[in-house]
Amino acid sequence: MKFGVVQFPGSNCDFDTFHVLRNVMKQDAVMLWHKDHDLKGVDCVVLPGGFSYGDYLRSGAIARFSPLMQEVKAFARGGGRVLGICNGFQILLELGLLPGAMLRNKNLKFLCRHVHIRVENEKTDFTRAAKKGQVLRIPIAHFDGNYYAPAGVLKDIERHRQVVFRYCDAGGTITEEANVNGSLAAIAGIRNREGNVLGLMPHPERASEALLGSEDGRTIFASLILSLEGRKPARRAAVRKKTGHD
Amino acid sequence: MIDKKILDQHSLTEDEYRLIVDLVGKEPNLTELGIFSVMWSEHCGYKSSRVHLKKLPTEGKHVVQGPGENAGILDIGDGQVIVFKIESHNHPSYIEPYQGAATGVGGILRDIFTMGARPIAVLDSLRFGPPDDPKNRSVMEGVVSGIAGYGNSIGVPTVGGEVYFDPCYNLNPLVNVFCLGLADKDKIFYAKAEGAGNKVLYVGAKTGRDGIHGATMASSEFGAETEHKRPNVQVGDPFKEKLLLEACLEVMDRGLIVGIQDMGAAGLTCSTTEMAAKGGMGIVVDLDKVPQREAGMTPYEILLSESQERMLLVATPDNVAAVQEVFAKWDLDAPVIGEVVEGGRARISFKGEVVVDIPVDAVVNLCPAYTRPSVAPAPPPAAPALDSLPLPADCGEVLLKLLASPTIADKEWVFRQYDHMVQVNTVFLPGADAALLRIKGSKKALAVTLDGNSLYTRLDPRTGARIAVAEACRNLACVGARPIGVTNCLNFGNPEKPEVMGQFEQAVTGLAEACRTFGIPVTGGNVSFYNDTEGLSIHPTPVLGIVGILDDIRKAVSPGFKAAGDALVLVGESFEELGGSEYLKVVHGLEAGAPPAIDLEQEKRNQEFLLEAVDAGLVRSAHDLSEGGLAVALAESAFHGARKVGCEVDLDEALRADALLFGESQSRIVVTCRRANVGRLLEMAAARGVPAKAIGLTGGAEIAVRQSGRELLRVPVEKACRIWKDSMPGFFEVRA
Numbered sequence: 001m002k003f004g005v006v007q008f009p010g011s012n013c014d015f016d017t018f019h020v021l022r023n024v025m026k027q028d029a030v031m032l033w034h035k036d037h038d039l040k041g042v043d044c045v046v047l048p049g050g051f052s053y054g055d056y057l058r059s060g061a062i063a064r065f066s067p068l069m070q071e072v073k074a075f076a077r078g079g080g081r082v083l084g085i086c087n088g089f090q091i092l093l094e095l096g097l098l099p100g101a102m103l104r105n106k107n108l109k110f111l112c113r114h115v116h117i118r119v120e121n122e123k124t125d126f127t128r129a130a131k132k133g134q135v136l137r138i139p140i141a142h143f144d145g146n147y148y149a150p151a152g153v154l155k156d157i158e159r160h161r162q163v164v165f166r167y168c169d170a171g172g173t174i175t176e177e178a179n180v181n182g183s184l185a186a187i188a189g190i191r192n193r194e195g196n197v198l199g200l201m202p203h204p205e206r207a208s209e210a211l212l213g214s215e216d217g218r219t220i221f222a223s224l225i226l227s228l229e230g231r232k233p234a235r236r237a238a239v240r241k242k243t244g245h246d
Numbered sequence: 247m248i249d250k251k252i253l254d255q256h257s258l259t260e261d262e263y264r265l266i267v268d269l270v271g272k273e274p275n276l277t278e279l280g281i282f283s284v285m286w287s288e289h290c291g292y293k294s295s296r297v298h299l300k301k302l303p304t305e306g307k308h309v310v311q312g313p314g315e316n317a318g319i320l321d322i323g324d325g326q327v328i329v330f331k332i333e334s335h336n337h338p339s340y341i342e343p344y345q346g347a348a349t350g351v352g353g354i355l356r357d358i359f360t361m362g363a364r365p366i367a368v369l370d371s372l373r374f375g376p377p378d379d380p381k382n383r384s385v386m387e388g389v390v391s392g393i394a395g396y397g398n399s400i401g402v403p404t405v406g407g408e409v410y411f412d413p414c415y416n417l418n419p420l421v422n423v424f425c426l427g428l429a430d431k432d433k434i435f436y437a438k439a440e441g442a443g444n445k446v447l448y449v450g451a452k453t454g455r456d457g458i459h460g461a462t463m464a465s466s467e468f469g470a471e472t473e474h475k476r477p478n479v480q481v482g483d484p485f486k487e488k489l490l491l492e493a494c495l496e497v498m499d500r501g502l503i504v505g506i507q508d509m510g511a512a513g514l515t516c517s518t519t520e521m522a523a524k525g526g527m528g529i530v531v532d533l534d535k536v537p538q539r540e541a542g543m544t545p546y547e548i549l550l551s552e553s554q555e556r557m558l559l560v561a562t563p564d565n566v567a568a569v570q571e572v573f574a575k576w577d578l579d580a581p582v583i584g585e586v587v588e589g590g591r592a593r594i595s596f597k598g599e600v601v602v603d604i605p606v607d608a609v610v611n612l613c614p615a616y617t618r619p620s621v622a623p624a625p626p627p628a629a630p631a632l633d634s635l636p637l638p639a640d641c642g643e644v645l646l647k648l649l650a651s652p653t654i655a656d657k658e659w660v661f662r663q664y665d666h667m668v669q670v671n672t673v674f675l676p677g678a679d680a681a682l683l684r685i686k687g688s689k690k691a692l693a694v695t696l697d698g699n700s701l702y703t704r705l706d707p708r709t710g711a712r713i714a715v716a717e718a719c720r721n722l723a724c725v726g727a728r729p730i731g732v733t734n735c736l737n738f739g740n741p742e743k744p745e746v747m748g749q750f751e752q753a754v755t756g757l758a759e760a761c762r763t764f765g766i767p768v769t770g771g772n773v774s775f776y777n778d779t780e781g782l783s784i785h786p787t788p789v790l791g792i793v794g795i796l797d798d799i800r801k802a803v804s805p806g807f808k809a810a811g812d813a814l815v816l817v818g819e820s821f822e823e824l825g826g827s828e829y830l831k832v833v834h835g836l837e838a839g840a841p842p843a844i845d846l847e848q849e850k851r852n853q854e855f856l857l858e859a860v861d862a863g864l865v866r867s868a869h870d871l872s873e874g875g876l877a878v879a880l881a882e883s884a885f886h887g888a889r890k891v892g893c894e895v896d897l898d899e900a901l902r903a904d905a906l907l908f909g910e911s912q913s914r915i916v917v918t919c920r921r922a923n924v925g926r927l928l929e930m931a932a933a934r935g936v937p938a939k940a941i942g943l944t945g946g947a948e949i950a951v952r953q954s955g956r957e958l959l960r961v962p963v964e965k966a967c968r969i970w971k972d973s974m975p976g977f978f979e980v981r982a
Contacts, residue, residue, distance in 0.1 A: 009577065010485050012401025016670045019686065049668075051399040054485025107979070110394050112665045141398070141665045206667050211684060211799065213675075 001228045002028040004042035006072070006088075008063050009034065013049035013085065013205060020205040021046070025221045034066040043228050044081040045072050047088025049141070049203060059102060059144045060090035069095060081125060081224060082197045086142055089189070089199030098192055098199045099157055100149035105142070106182025112141040114214070115180055117165040117188045117202055118172050124164055124191055125227035126198040129219050135172045136165075136216035138202040140180070145201040147183035147190075157190060165189035165200055248279060256283035262614065269608035277546045277601050281609060284512035284550060285519065288775050291613035294741035295773040298751055301758040306767035308730050316357040316437060316508065317427070318769020320731045322795055324688060327431045329363035332371075332424040332696070332735040332791040334774035338479040339421040343388025347421050348396040348482040352554050354425040355402060356508035359491050360557065362435040362498045363427025366669060367683055368397050369407040370423050371696045371735070371789040372660075375416030377652050377977040382411075385419050387978065392482075393423070394663040399484035400491065404664035405672050406681035407696050411652040414700075417779035422735040422772075424696055424791040428685070435498050437507035439521035439529055439560045439586045444504055446518070446529060446584035447566065449573055450490045450556040453514070454539035456480045458550045486555040486578075493576040494557060502565045502572070509556040515549045517558040518584070519592050523610035525560075531584035533596040545596040560586060620747035626705035629825050629839025632902060641877070641907055641959040644833055645949075646969050648874045648908065649881060651832045655973035656885075674804060677886065679724035679870055684799050691799040693727035695792055699873070700785035702841035705826045707749045709841050711756030711788050713912060716849045717872060718792040719764050723853040724868040724915060726803045726860040727794030732761055734771040734790050739783025741775045749786040757788060763846040766792065803860050805869035806886030807893065810945035812866055813924040814893055817931065817938045818852050818914030820876070822905045828873040829908035842912050849913040855936040856915055862930070864923050871914040877907040877959065879916050881949050885967045892963045895942035896952040903958050907951060918944055 003021045007014045014031065021029040030040050039045065052063035063069065069091070076082045076097050084092040092098045105111050116137055119130045130136070149157065157163060165188040169178040179186040181201070189200030204217030253263055256279060266274055266282050274282065288294060304312040310327055311319035317331035335350025351368060358365045370393055375382035397404045407424070439446070456479075497503050505525065507517040514536065522529040533548050543551075559580075561569050566582060573580035587593075592609070594602035629635075638644045648654055661676035673691060674682040680695040697718040703710030719729045734757065739746040761768055771791075777784045796802055824830050825839020859865050867887070871879045884892050899906055919927050924940050931938035950960040 010399070010488055012399075012488070012668055016668065019670060023686075050401060051485060051488075054399065054483070056485070109391075110398055110663045110665070112398075112667065113662050139667055141667060143398075203667070206670055209670070211673060212667075212670060213673075 001044065001225055002030065002042045003044050003046055004030050004032040004040055005046045005048055006032045006068060007034060008050065008052035008066060010052045010054050011048050011050035013203065017046055017048045017085065017205045020208045021221065024208050025225065027225065032068060034068050036068055037071055039071050039075055044083065044224060045075060047084040047091050049086030049088060052087055052091065060087060060094040063091045064094040073097065076197050079196050081228060083126065083224065084199040085203055085205065086201055089201055090144065092197060092199040097197050098190055099153050100147055102144040103146040103148050104144055105146050110143045111180060112139065114139050115202060116168050116170050116178065118168040120163045120166055121161050124195055126191065126220055126223050127164060128226055129223040133172060135168060135170065136219060137214045138204055138207040138217050140202050142201055145181040145183065147187040149184060154184060160193050162190045162193060163187055164191050164198060248273065256280065257287060258283050262286060265614060269612060270604050277549060278604050280546050280550050281515045281602065281604065284515060285609045286613040290511055290516060292773055293613055293616050294618050294775060295750070296615040297617050298754045301754055302768040303758065303761050304767050304769065306765065309767050309769060311769065312767065313770040316360050318731060318733060319361065319434060320769065321431065322690065325431050327429050327434065328692065328793060329358050329361045329427040329429055330425065330733055330791065330793055331357050331770050332422055332733045332789065333357065333772045334735050334737060335421045335423060336418065336737065336774055336777055339389050340385065340419055342479040343385045344392040344395065345479050345481050347389040347392030349480045349554055350421050350423045351393055351396040352482045352484065352487050353510050354423045355400065355487065356510065356557070358425045358427035359494055360437065360506050360508040361429065362433045363429035364495060365402045365425050365427045366671060367426045367681065367694060368402050368404045368423060369681060369694055369696050370404065370421065371408050371698065373410045373412065373415045373420035373787065375413055376411050379416070382416060383977060389419065389421055390660050390663055396482055396484045398665040400488045401668050403666045403668045403672055405666050405683065406676040409657050409660055410700065412700065412785065414785045417782065418777045418784050420737050420787060422789045424733065426692065426694055426793065433498060435506050437521050437524055438505040439525040439527050440504055441562065442527065442586055442588050444560050444562055444586040445566050445582045446531065446586065447559040447561060447569060447580050448536055448556070448583045449559055449578055449580045451483065451486050451553055452537040452539040453548055453551045454553045455543065455547055455551060456553050458547060458552065480552050480554050482554050489576040489578055490555055490557060493573050493578055496572050497569050502569050503559050503561045505560040507558050509558060511552065513550060513552050519606045519609045521558060521560065522592060523606040525586065528587045528589040528591045528606065529584055530587055531594045533594060535581050535583040537579045537581065545594070545601040618741050618747045619744045620751055621744040623707060623745055623748045623752065626840060627838040629830065629836060632822065632824065635834065637902065637904055638833065641903060642961045644908065645877045645881065645959055645961055646966060648828060648832055648878055649966055649970040650973040651828065652973065654828060654874050654878055656971045657974060658971065659974040659978065673799065673802060674725065679721040679805055680727065680794065682725050682802055689798050691796040691802060693722045693725050693794040693796060695721040696789055697721065698787055698789040700787040701831065701837055702826050703753060703788060704785035705839065705841050707752035707786050708756035709844060711753040712760040712844050712846060713841065714788055714790045715757060715760030715764065716844055716846065716912060717870065718790045720853055720870045720915065722792060722794035723856045724803065724805065724870050726801050726857065727796040728857060729764060729766045729792050729794045732766050732768045732790060732792050734768060734788060735774065736771065737774045737777050737784065737787040737789065740778045746783055753786055753788050760846055763850055801860055801863065803865050803868050804886065805883055806867055806888065807883050807891045807918055807944045808866045808887060809889065810891050811921065812918040812944045813921045813940055814895060814942045814944060815917045815919060815924065815927055815938055816914065816941045817856065817917055817936060819911065819937045820899050820901060820906060820909065820914065821911045822901050823909045823911050824905055827908060827910045829904060842910050844912045851934055852913045852915065852936050855931050855934045859927055859930055864919050864927050865917055866920065867918045869916050871916065872910065875908040875910050876916070877951065881966050883916060884949055884963045885970060890963050890967065891944050892946040892948045893942055893944045894946060894950050896955065897941055898954050903953060906953060907958060
């Protein structure tokens with residue numbers, strides 16, 4: 001499978017994600033430059049973590065306007081798989097590909113630590129290698145990861161089983177203490193209604209090698225690979241080229 | 247026109263001025279005087295320290311580049327080198343904690359990538375006044391957020407360091423930032439302007455009025471008017487630096503440039519004159535071509551600005567377009583502002599007029615060096631005779647008190663604000679004896695630690711400095727790494743005070759002795775004098791940054807107990823030493839006595855033994871004994887274990903209970919191994935002349951220590967761990 005990792009100015013997990021996709025998951029991977037309009041025929045676009053354009057405004061607020069993101073938007077609307085990690089998730093929210101917004105962490109500090117997340121929906125393209133209710137140990141590293149959505153939107157995403165991960169304790173119980181950034185309904189990751197776009201705050205690429213303390217993040221990449229292998233032709237046809245802004 | 251008042255404003259003496267007139271061959275104009283004042287400041291010119299720093303060993307088999315460049319370089323094999331250095335940003339961090347610390351990170355990162363290396367790790371040594379004072383808390387919060395704000399954004403992990411507290415830092419916190427970079431050996435770049443006719447390019451952020459005379463500010467004492475110096479502190483832009491980092495590494499990787507230098511202290515002045523002097527050339531610069539943030543800047547301001555995120559490049563004329571193309575890709579300016587010329591002079595013009603014409607050698611290399619008067623430091627306040635010191639009624643309570651004391655307490659509250667995992671190399675999270683980083687595509691790993699106990703150095707500068715080196719190497723040995731090189735940050739008071747110079751001389755002597763014993767070269771560092779505010783000097787604080795290498799990462803050892811039923815072995819000898827201990831300070835309110843003695847040869851044997859045992863696969867965990875002694879080391883080993891296993895220890899030394907539990911005798915390590923391996927481990931120690939004995943077993947849910955069968959303390963691991971973990975957040979977080 002061919003993955004494309006988007007490089008914005010200020011991305012800083014681009015090389016990490018590329019490293020894991022290529023050297024750990026043994027997939028074909030290319031870098032995609034923010035100023036280009038070319039998705040290089042990839043099967044899946046990954047928006048990596050970092051501080052795109054410095055994120056001095058709102059996290060992800062400027063990245064959504066970059067030339068390449070117009071292509072990514074069209075790619076996603078056509079059914080292409082898009083994975084947004086951390087800053088990538090924030091950008092997907094700004095872009096409107098996922099519902100909701102991010103607030104500052106509840107303790108108003110940057111937080112870098114391992115957390116536990118529970119797989120809420122194992123029947124997605126991003127979790128099909130996981131078991132129902134499986135608890136993954138994956139690090140977070142963010143300032144703005146406190147997920148928020150208006151009541152109506154939350155009701156909607158719950159009804160459509162769009163919540164894919166929630167923060168939990170090591171045993172899988174959702175507690176206030178385990179919800180380290182204060183996210184609404186302890187949401188750590190959501191997908192769109194169609195199921196081809198996922199955003200999550202934890203960094204699976206930082207939990208993909210035993211040497212670094214956890215391999216739980218591989219579950220997400222492995223799921224993606226499985227789903228891409230299964231449904232490749234349908235998605236290929238959906239890729240559009242050089243679409244303008246909408 | 248240059249009078250005494252102007253000289254005072256530039257922190258130059260009349261003798262220095264006469265020397266400048268002599269070297270330039272005329273009376274300098276104000277701009278030229280400004281250039282000399284920053285380049286000859288203590289911060290840039292090392293005028294009080296140079297004669298002493300010559301004592302430090304700088305050579306060794308790994309050394310590719312010793313002191314004198316932006317950073318030191320060591321060969322780690324397989325065609326790779328590491329580039330590393332530590333720098334202080336103390337003065338700015340007190341005036342404006344967030345930006346002071348942030349730009350400290352930015353500055354040291356540029357020192358590393360200007361040599362062609364990608365920065366892979368940052369560590370900080372931070373020292374503050376006690377956190378029960380709200381002013382100290384506010385400085386600390388600002389500094390920690392500043393480091394986080396810059397490092398997290400640019401994507402270089404902050405993987406460890408240390409945080410110390412003492413009232414001597416109330417008005418003068420220390421922020422020392424260390425950075426480690428990795429490069430290919432054949433892609434190292436130097437700050438040299440070579441080849442007449444080559445072009446000089448200015449890249450990065452525009453020049454503004456910020457930070458003018460920052461280097462001079464860092465070279466004088468602070469008084470109550472410090473607030474007025476706030477505009478001297480620069481403002482950092484990590485996003486700009488990230489772009490600059492990527493663009494610079496790209497032009498270097500493609501071999502498009504001849505030389506490169508960052509604009510740090512003294513900005514454009516320092517980078518132009520230093521590059522020319524190092525290349526044995528002259529340089530012409532047109533200030534009208536320098537990108538400026540605001541209109542109406544004078545040549546003086548443009549030359550002395552310390553605006554951040556700027557670099558100076560030298561490229562052959564045919565590569566200029568290609569260089570500019572790379573910078574355009576990263577949305578950065580890269581105008582040609584000058585040229586390398588023959589003749590050894592810096593000739594700088596502004597609006598068609600030559601405003602500076604001075605010999606670069608005089609500016610860069612002829613700053614006078616002073617052997618300042620010194621007196622031997624006063625002997626430390628004597629500790630009360632141990633007989634008169636009451637033994638604690640409850641040693642368990644003392645342990646809990648020590649675990650809650652800010653210097654010993656868990657620093658997770660600090661470290662979790664730093665992204666310590668980006669770049670996916672961090673094997674040990676902050677809190678281990680040393681930070682451990684894997685090298686992708688290799689079995690090797692790098693270990694780094696920062697160390698320095700300033701109470702020891704205050705009580706006895708030479709011994710304190712020796713201990714700092716020994717302890718740093720011991721920390722590396724505890725993870726299984728062998729030390730290969732040193733950088734140091736020497737934080738002292740006003741060098742014009744003879745007692746401060748005395749401390750400095752003795753500390754440097756101690757450092758030199760210890761580095762020689764361990765066979766590790768000093769490849770560079772930084773001296774920060776004038777850490778005096780309102781007439782009070784800080785404790786002399788040498789901070790050592792030592793890098794080690796581990797050949798096989800699978801053999802790395804972490805400090806936590808691994809399982810119940812392992813044997814505990816104490817390596818090294820315990821003496822009745824309480825002077826300078828955290829116990830005396832926290833429990834008895836005394837900063838007194840002689841620091842623990844150190845036998846460097848014995849220390850080295852103990853470390854060599856540990857490394858051999860690790861290599862043989864015998865060691866399950868290892869943790870060095872430092873502040874708080876054996877009891878704290880046992881507790882921390884329990885806390886670091888995934889299973890929070892406790893231990894049962896029985897000691898037979900005939901020492902006072904408090905000295906046995908909390909004394910800080912040097913060269914000691916607590917090691918665990920499988921019970922079946924104790925015999926082999928002890929034999930190995932004996933063969934090397936290393937004192938070691940089995941002192942008990944891991945297991946249970948308590949930390950329990952007996953002395954010849956009599957119980958000294960018994961504390962539940964859970965409870966102790968909670969106290970240790972909750973202490974630091976307790977100072978900062980409002981509880982409902």
